[in-house]
Amino acid sequence: MPKEDQNRQAFDQLIRERVKTFTRVEKAFYGSIVLTGIIVAVSIIYMQTNLLQVQSEMTTLKTQLDAKQLEYDEAKQANNELMRYNRLMEIAEEAGLTLNKESTGTPSD
Numbered sequence: 001m002p003k004e005d006q007n008r009q010a011f012d013q014l015i016r017e018r019v020k021t022f023t024r025v026e027k028a029f030y031g032s033i034v035l036t037g038i039i040v041a042v043s044i045i046y047m048q049t050n051l052l053q054v055q056s057e058m059t060t061l062k063t064q065l066d067a068k069q070l071e072y073d074e075a076k077q078a079n080n081e082l083m084r085y086n087r088l089m090e091i092a093e094e095a096g097l098t099l100n101k102e103s104t105g106t107p108s109d
Contacts, residue, residue, distance in 0.1 A: 085099075
């Protein structure tokens with residue numbers, strides 16, 4: 001165990017000596033690499049967060065669009081039901097009127 005500690009201390013000492021011998025240009029270069037790595041990592045996290053937010057908003061909008069489309073289809077179906085020629089004929093007869101097929105604009109059943 002003591003031999004491992006000595007090896008570790010020697011290795012740590014070697015690294016400290018090597019770091020001390022870095023020139024200012026080398027230190028600036030390595031520092032800029034580290035800084036660039038940190039900026040890239042933060043940017044990636046930020047962009048991923050924005051992407052997830054946009055995807056969530058798109059899902060919400062698609063759900064709303066589907067609901068509105070269903071509502072529109074149901075209203076269109078109800079309109080078609082109300083505009084059936086037979087129904088219009090019944091309403092006209094109840095009111096004591098006659099219904100002319102050409103004036104309704106609806107095809108006969």
